Amino acid sequence: MNILLLSNNGPNYFNFFNALSSMFMRDGARVFVAVDCAFSREENRLDAVGFDGIYDFSAFFMDHRTDRAILHRYAAFDLNGALLSDFERAEAYGIWGDKADIDYFDRLKSALLTYFDWIFEKHAIDTVLYEGVSNSFAHYALFVAQSRGVRYWGLSGSRLPGRFSLTADPLADNETERLFHEIQAGRVIVEPIVRQWVRDYIDGIENITPDYMKINGLERIAIVSRYLRRDRLKKIRSLARHAFDSRTAAFQAGNPLRTHASLFLRNLKRRVRARDVTRLYGKPVSGEHFLLYPMHFHPEASTSILAGAYLNEYEVIRNIAFSLPEGTRLYVKDHVSAWAYPTRDFYRRIRRLPNVRLLGPNEPTKQLIKQSVGVITLTSTVGYEALLLKKQVFLFGTVFFGFHKGVTKIDKPARLRSILQERLATPPEWNDQYNQDFASAYYLATLPGSLNLMLPACKAGELAEQVYMQLSARARHLSEPITA
Structure with missing residues (x-):
């Protein structure tokens, strides 16, 4: 060699x-x-x-x-x-x-x-x-x-x-x-x-x-x-x-x-x-109908390579906030490895958006997934975990789990509102066997x-x-x- x-x-x-x-x-x-x-x-x-x-x-x-x-x-x-x-x-x-x-x-x-x-x-x-x-x-x-x-x-x-x-x-x-x-x-x-x-x-x-x-x-x-x-x-x-x-x-x-x-x-x-x-973080509200958006670490390959068109997360979050069907909130959860790197103004601008709640990095992610109506993400691991917890995922970037039937690819952000309306009204369904085959395939694609x-x-x-x-x-x- x-x-x-x-x-x-x-x-x-x-x-x-x-x-x-x-x-x-x-x-x-x-x-x-x-x-x-x-x-x-x-x-x-x-x-x-x-x-x-x-x-x-x-x-x-x-x-x-x-x-x-x-x-x-x-x-x-x-x-x-x-x-x-x-x-x-x-x-x-x-x-x-x-x-x-x-x-x-x-x-x-x-x-x-x-x-x-x-x-x-x-x-x-x-x-x-x-x-x-x-x-x-x-x-x-x-x-x-x-x-x-x-x-x-x-x-x-x-x-x-x-x-x-x-x-x-x-x-x-x-x-x-x-x-x-x-x-x-x-x-x-x-x-x-x-x-x-x-x-x-x-x-x-x-x-x-x-x-x-x-x-x-x-x-x-x-x-x-x-x-x-x-x-x-x-x-x-x-x-x-x-x-x-x-x-x-x-x-x-x-x-x-x-x-x-x-x-x-x-x-x-x-x-x-x-x-x-x-001090700018809020808290989840019991009973709210919400999508979960996990923020990403920057700079990182998961964004700059796999989601390069969406590096400006404020613009992404703003587009989602103004595309939500009536009655749906967006919970934006900060990243445990990246919190406080963005400016104060970045956080304040997110807080000012309609329909958005800004959450701290220590909120329990898996519980938020389970309580949500789905996850909307660039490429985050939270999206992968949501699929295993049988929650649908709206995906902007390119990532290995994008083929899963629970994923809806956002390839035209201008159509985001209609995509969300349709999928939230009739979410995809899959059973335990499908998830087991999915995780088994991922296992076989990796090494010990x-x-x-x-x-x-x-x-x-x-x-x-x-x-x-x-x-x-x-x-x-x-x-x-x-x-x-």
Whole structure:
């Protein structure tokens, strides 16, 4: 195998991916690294691993001139849409300032394609290894992989406890749907042990939290305990060494010192406004007829990639509020990992909308689902859980559960009122067996393991060993690239 590992400044991700790559190299694979910038190369300790080659995109980008021919060659791919994820991050974290312009983005697209095209060609890459496509760097690697028939192994946590996903194109992740139809047609037989696992899982869904929600720690708003730690001194020294880096050459990290200062200020502002935001939350009202809208974390792939047309949640919520059938409320529940990041004015504007109640992040989500007439969402896990609780879902984005018969896709927001009127008057119905087949298909589309990419080195090595067993088995039995 000739593997291209993608590496950037994800927090502690390098512990897992360096260990996993070492296992592939131990068994004869050649592993090359595409790293977004020199800062990530240093932070991720790539030179200590013994990779077959390390390629710094920021150095490549600095000398690149826009190649219109390669943009034309890849024009069938959504090159502009794939920039949105990093654009949203840059806006939220103040990465680029006002340094990016229209020519910059053309040069960035051209550089990413040229860079990956050159690496794939030079080293006959047959596998790309990373997390699920979550940013522009990964998205462009996927485009080049798809053009060459190369498999992309994207590791992501799933909504199922103790299982993870292996995906390629997040906008074409149809493995669960395929397996569901195979199960329904009797062409795939679900083993009794899996059936029992699924029944127990659905029976206990009200008390289950997805693995990824347990590990991100983003619900904590403390500043002192987060930043005044001994290990932060080492980080500050590292940032100081890159104090004069370009804000745009390293397009994901920017100038690391300035970017981390912006992150600190963002968290500080969250802490300062937290009390005021808490005062703006209301409470559910017994007996009300309502749809539940769960707010999302920003910036994140679940919105910028899977629901890119609906990033402005205030506009989405406002459209819903003015499209509701008479007698229906909209309960907007804040996200446990994102509350108080938006401005006070954002919350006040939501509160002023007719038919809307703004709820805090600690309101019991599963109880709200059960009391609602349905969930309306971009891509949220709350929508998936609502289906298992037999509540209909109105879906704006693209997500693996979109095929479920309980889902109504909102593909024309201008028709939202008529869609809501029709579906709320005659909601879809499905039985326990349908849900069990659905959850069984999702189970079979995932692999065993709790995927925590933020572990320290020792525990990350143990997890990498478990994942390596799954991937090496998959590599032995596959004779063609994975597409989803």
